[in-house]
Amino acid sequence: MLPVKTILDARNLLKHLQQEEGSLGFVATMGALHEGHLSLVNRSVNDNKFTAVSIFVNPTQFNEKHDFIQYPRNLEDDLEILSPYPIDLIFAPEALEMYPEPDTRTFDFGGLDKTMEGKQRPGHFNGVAQVISRLFDIIRPDRAYFGEKDFQQLTIIRELVRQLDLPVEITGCPIIREADGMALSSRNKHLTPEQRTAAAGISKALFLARDLAGKLPIDKLQEQIISLVNDHPLMQVEYFEIVHEENLQGVRNWSEAGGKIGCIAVQVDKVRLIDNINFSS
Ligand code: AMP
Secondary structure, three states: OOOEOOHHHHHHHHHHHHOOOOOEEEEEEOOOOOHHHHHHHHHHHHHOOEEEEEEOOOHHHOOOHHHHHHOOOOHHHHHHHHOOOOOOEEEOOOHHHHOOOOOOOOOOOOOOOOOOHHHHOOOHHHHHHHHHHHHHHHHOOOEEEEEHHHHHHHHHHHHHHHHHOOOOEEEEEOOOEOOOOOEOOHHHHHOOHHHHHHHHHHHHHHHHHHHHOOOOOHHHHHHHHHHHHHOOOOEEEEEEEEEEOOOOOEOOOOOOOOOEEEEEEEEEOOEEEEEEEEOOO
16 A cells, blocks of 8 residues: 555545544554554554554654664555554654644643653654644544553643543553563664664563562662662663652552552663563553
8 A cells, every 4th residue: 555645535436435424543653663562553443433553753752863863664564564454544754744834832841851751852742743633633533542652651641632632542552572571572673783782671670679579678679670770781771760650750659559660761772662561461
């Protein structure tokens, strides 16, 4: 299927679809597609009559220009990967199509965007909110699918939808991992074989954290996990936080009510990776 490059063409195609009855599912991606993305596409295809996928490396969510330039892009490969799926629209605009003028909107997500990724990557979630609200406005999906791999992003998108009162249902989908536990990510493509082997230690540390949950005080567990990962000379932990899954505020005691999640960001040489583990599952 050929990608649609303009908003006008996307809207025309969608108008055509809407003449038939049935829900529209949507998966937003930045391309460099892998099984993690495909799990969202599969879910959308199963849940809905129509599915739209976007491929757009959104400049406004990158707080580092170098990271934006280096981000892997290969539209040809992505189209090939999507070709077996019954997708009704692949929307792959250029940046100027999405932002003919600079997007100056600012969002406030309360405490949700002040911690973890929000703290380490200033402006990142504002950019995410800009592009997702814009994509929702263009595609107008009934349902949209996001990975729990980016747990904080998923929480913020739910809040965005709540704040703007958008008529879209957000579904979170489980993290897809390699056989050794490593979470799939487009950024894994940048890892050398040696770094890739080291990076498997991130998910191993998270699985250990799950085993130790409730058995060690929160701060001791954090220390243990951070030093386990940092013991590897190629890896440096940016943060490992244990937070409440609803409000992303730090958990002080395992006895506190509600779901808890451990989120980690690790610099593996120049490649920054994130992962998380749900302590309730
Ligand atoms: P990205 O292309 O990195 O912006 O990701 C697009 C969507 O795919 C987001 O909702 C991600 O959370 C999701 N995603 C990325 N990696 C995975 C994974 N390993 N498992 C499940 N979903 C993922």
